[in-house]
Amino acid sequence: MTFSPELEEKFARLLTIYPEGRxxxxxxxxxxxxxxxxxxxxxxxxxxxxxxxxxPTVQIEEVVTxxxxxxxxxxxxxxxxxxxxxxCMLTGGTELWERACQKLGIGHLQRTGxxxxxxxxVECIGACSWAPALQVNYDFHHNVTPEKLDEILEACRxxx
Amino acid sequence: MAELVSLTIDGRxxxxxxxxxxxxxAKKIGVEVPAFCYYEGLSLQAACRMCLxxxxxxxxxxxxxxxxxxxxxxxxxxxxxxxxxxxSTLEFLLTNHPLDCPVCDKxxxxxxxxxxxxxxxxxxxxxxxxxxxxxKQWSPVVYFDAPRCILCYRCVRICDEGMGVxxxxxxxxxxxxxxxxxxxxxxxxDECGMCIDICPVGALTSGAYRYKTRxxxxxxxxxxxxxxxxxxxxTLGVRNNEIMRGDNRDQSGVNGEFLCIKxxxxxxxxxxxxxxxxxxxxxxxxxxxxxxxxxxxxAAARLKAARxxxxxxxxxxxxxxxxxxxxxxxxFARLGLGxxxxxxxxxxxxxTLLDALSGQKDALATTADLYEKPAIVVLGADLALEHPLLSxxxxxxxxxxxxxxxxxxxKPVREDKYAAAAIRCDAAGELAALETLREKLANExxxxxxxxxxxxxxxxxxxxxxxxxxxxPVKYVALVDYSNSRGAMDMGLVPELLPGYRPSGQTGxxxxxxxxxxxxxxxxxxxxxxxxxxxxxxxxxxxIVHEMFLTETAQAADIVFPASSAYEKNGTVTSVTGxxxxxxxxxxxxxxxxxxxxxxxxxxEMGLAAQIGPWTPDKVFQEIxxxxxxxxxxxxVIATGGAVQTAPVNGRIEVDARPDLVRSSRDGLFTSGTxxxxxxVLNSVxxxxxxx
Numbered sequence: 001m002t003f004s005p006e007l008e009e010k011f012a013r014l015l016t017i018y019p020e021g022r023x024x025x026x027x028x029x030x031x032x033x034x035x036x037x038x039x040x041x042x043x044x045x046x047x048x049x050x051x052x053x054x055x056p057t058v059q060i061e062e063v064v065t066x067x068x069x070x071x072x073x074x075x076x077x078x079x080x081x082x083x084x085x086x087x088c089m090l091t092g093g094t095e096l097w098e099r100a101c102q103k104l105g106i107g108h109l110q111r112t113g114x115x116x117x118x119x120x121x122v123e124c125i126g127a128c129s130w131a132p133a134l135q136v137n138y139d140f141h142h143n144v145t146p147e148k149l150d151e152i153l154e155a156c157r158x159x160x
Numbered sequence: 161m162a163e164l165v166s167l168t169i170d171g172r173x174x175x176x177x178x179x180x181x182x183x184x185x186a187k188k189i190g191v192e193v194p195a196f197c198y199y200e201g202l203s204l205q206a207a208c209r210m211c212l213x214x215x216x217x218x219x220x221x222x223x224x225x226x227x228x229x230x231x232x233x234x235x236x237x238x239x240x241x242x243x244x245x246x247x248s249t250l251e252f253l254l255t256n257h258p259l260d261c262p263v264c265d266k267x268x269x270x271x272x273x274x275x276x277x278x279x280x281x282x283x284x285x286x287x288x289x290x291x292x293x294x295x296k297q298w299s300p301v302v303y304f305d306a307p308r309c310i311l312c313y314r315c316v317r318i319c320d321e322g323m324g325v326x327x328x329x330x331x332x333x334x335x336x337x338x339x340x341x342x343x344x345x346x347x348x349x350d351e352c353g354m355c356i357d358i359c360p361v362g363a364l365t366s367g368a369y370r371y372k373t374r375x376x377x378x379x380x381x382x383x384x385x386x387x388x389x390x391x392x393x394x395t396l397g398v399r400n401n402e403i404m405r406g407d408n409r410d411q412s413g414v415n416g417e418f419l420c421i422k423x424x425x426x427x428x429x430x431x432x433x434x435x436x437x438x439x440x441x442x443x444x445x446x447x448x449x450x451x452x453x454x455x456x457x458x459a460a461a462r463l464k465a466a467r468x469x470x471x472x473x474x475x476x477x478x479x480x481x482x483x484x485x486x487x488x489x490x491x492f493a494r495l496g497l498g499x500x501x502x503x504x505x506x507x508x509x510x511x512t513l514l515d516a517l518s519g520q521k522d523a524l525a526t527t528a529d530l531y532e533k534p535a536i537v538v539l540g541a542d543l544a545l546e547h548p549l550l551s552x553x554x555x556x557x558x559x560x561x562x563x564x565x566x567x568x569x570x571k572p573v574r575e576d577k578y579a580a581a582a583i584r585c586d587a588a589g590e591l592a593a594l595e596t597l598r599e600k601l602a603n604e605x606x607x608x609x610x611x612x613x614x615x616x617x618x619x620x621x622x623x624x625x626x627x628x629x630x631x632x633p634v635k636y637v638a639l640v641d642y643s644n645s646r647g648a649m650d651m652g653l654v655p656e657l658l659p660g661y662r663p664s665g666q667t668g669x670x671x672x673x674x675x676x677x678x679x680x681x682x683x684x685x686x687x688x689x690x691x692x693x694x695x696x697x698x699x700x701x702x703x704i705v706h707e708m709f710l711t712e713t714a715q716a717a718d719i720v721f722p723a724s725s726a727y728e729k730n731g732t733v734t735s736v737t738g739x740x741x742x743x744x745x746x747x748x749x750x751x752x753x754x755x756x757x758x759x760x761x762x763x764x765e766m767g768l769a770a771q772i773g774p775w776t777p778d779k780v781f782q783e784i785x786x787x788x789x790x791x792x793x794x795x796x797v798i799a800t801g802g803a804v805q806t807a808p809v810n811g812r813i814e815v816d817a818r819p820d821l822v823r824s825s826r827d828g829l830f831t832s833g834t835x836x837x838x839x840x841v842l843n844s845v846x847x848x849x850x851x852x
Contacts, residue, residue: 057342065331
């Protein structure tokens with residue numbers, strides 16, 4: 001598998017920053033960076049990272065299936081993650097979640113037919129002070145209202 | 161040695177080295193702290209919470225499996241608080257665990273069952289429906305029933321750490337976590353079944369054994385695996401004259417709990433449908449079943465006539481028959497038939513090694529040495545495939561004692577991964593490559609050198625000279641192929657040597673020469689298949705064969721005696737490291753007789769009984785102990801299932817022992833000479849097909 005020069009550079013560095021014999025520590029960052037570039041964690045990607053680190057593929061699968069932010073099927077260009085954990089739930093997070101599902105016609109870990117947007121109901125994203133909160137890819141949106149949600153989704157739909 | 165730490169466990173004082181875990185310290189004074197995830201020899205997991213103990217001045221219950229001892233520590237392992245905690249833990253473990261104990265393979269020997277019996281938790285407060293996942297088959301020998309799994313990680317660790325394979329992992333999380341194989345829906349691994357044996361519950365079950373019997377309905381017979389030369393003890397579970405399973409949960413024998421696919425499953429050849437169950441005699445060009453009486457009379461008459469006429473008789477012995485059978489066979493050949501044309505398939509140059517080591521003490525390594533010595537050199541062998549127990553020992557040595565391992569081989573081997581040095585070289589180029597390690601090896605306090613069949617003859621002498629020049633204690637292992645390859649050599653199944661490596665003072669044909677010879681009159685073959693591959697005999701000798709199956713050799717025979725397998729007889733075998741262990745009869749295959757009995761009956765038929773002697777295993781072993789140098793071992797150790805290494809020859813062996821004939825079959829994990837063809841298990845795993 002080949003990656004962009006930037007990602008290759010990151011990989012090379014990751015393999016050097018951990019103590020000798022602890023290279024498997026690089027599994028999570030490598031998967032995250034690779035997912036950003038490839039879109040989702042493919043079987044080839046798992047093979048490739050296992051090969052580069054020198055561990056069995058099943059040990060990569062353990063990590064991939066454990067962490068919810070690693071996806072084994074393609075997500076939308078904009079991955080909208082809506083928190084419904086305690087603080088957000090109390091301030092309307094659940095309603096936001098239901099509204100988003102209804103508007104887009106998709107559910108948890110599904111994506112729109114054009115591949116533009118996907119939805120995920122997530123646990124606490126650490127933004128309780130600004131609840132309800134949601135995350136689009138790596139960007140946070142605080143104190144989200146239903147109107148604000150509509151704007152965010154609309155924006156996601158339009159931008160290429 | 162650092163000073164010992166004193167602590168009190170359940171009111172008793174115990175002294176242990178610093179760093180000892182509380183669970184081990186307790187075991188030392190006979191206190192069992194229950195645990196699922198803790199497993200001696202594997203890394204710590206601390207996942208199951210069963211081993212909680214009370215420690216004075218510590219506010220909460222502590223996990224005994226990860227808590228190192230401290231001076232003055234006061235530990236209690238059974239209190240009402242602990243019992244309550246364990247009961248709660250069990251209640252959690254049973255949340256989704258199906259209570260299908262009545263049909264579960266593990267029922268009766270299940271650690272979870274035992275613990276629930278001990279601490280209760282028979283009632284659950286959960287009313288939710290149990291999370292169910294259908295069982296999966298991962299290979300012909302490994303099945304996984306996820307709901308029964310308690311996620312102790314034992315299987316994951318034994319596969320990764322113990323076997324060096326790493327074929328198992330735990331995927332997902334929380335209540336849906338489950339063990340997963342390396343190829344998503346199936347396994348590609350050694351198929352050793354270690355994961356099944358180590359499973360404390362019935363989550364991993366064996367394809368060979370599942371749903372066949374209850375553990376308490378079996379007799380357990382500890383015998384030695386008949387496949388490779390490593391001499392693993394396999395405990396056969398027998399019910400109604402049928403072998404139900406092989407394992408070694410009692411950790412007896414040189415192998416402890418280790419077994420590979422052959423020891424655990426490949427006993428299945430014994431009831432293969434092509435097993436011979438009646439003697440055969442060639443009549444009008446066809447092999448016809450006849451009575452034992454007829455076959456014995458025919459063979460005896462032929463042999464007697466050939467001997468009296470001074471005809472040329474060749475004898476080829478087996479690398480799987482017992483020491484007693486081999487000893488008796490050579491005695492029969494030399495004394496009874498008056499021939500010195502006797503040989504077997506030689507797979508390692510043991511003779512040159514013993515000769516080169518003449519005068520040295522403690523120079524032959526045992527299986528235990530591979531686990532204990534600080535440095536191991538592997539020359540020209542892929543141990544993980546060809547000698548799985550030795551490989552297992554070395555891996556454990558590295559894990560537990562940080563042993564330095566040096567691999568000098570033609571192709572990449574499993575040892576490379578943790579080797580202090582891994583060097584590639586051509587076959588027979590091992591010594592030159594070894595020379596480059598001289599400096600490193602000279603710095604080792606002690607060394608064990610394991611070498612394969614490419615190191616033979618002069619190379620063995622050079623290797624021993626190299627070892628001696630290091631000025632450190634060096635021990636050796638000459639690798640050989642099959643369960644009694646070493647014993648066949650020890651018992652003098654070669655023209656040049658009598659039992660115990662005494663020169664015979666006579667010449668004789670090798671096995672290959674006998675097969676190719678144009679003027680041999682008779683050929684007597686016991687449990688060997690020299691015609692494998694279908695090459696014809698050079699001449700037209702009258703051929704008598706002892707066999708389990710109608711092999712190429714048996715097909716060419718004039719008389720065939722149906723022989724018992726190693727699992728159907730008593731006797732002793734000698735492992736690759738020269739360790740002698742006892743075979744114990746587990747079952748009786750209808751119509752067959754052990755080779756020793758066949759020989760004995762023939763001897764009687766020929767009127768030679770007085771001359772050749774009695775043919776019961778005990779009597780012959782007694783004679784071996786009295787007359788064969790190196791075999792005068794304490795009988796009680798052998799008779800109780802122990803292993804004793806044969807004493808070194810310690811004296812020059814001044815014969816040309818024909819190292820040129822040494823050739824290993826290089827059987828991997830999924831082949832076992834001709835015998836392997838009759839094991840359904842060995843032929844059913846996908847990995848086996850990759851190798852051929």
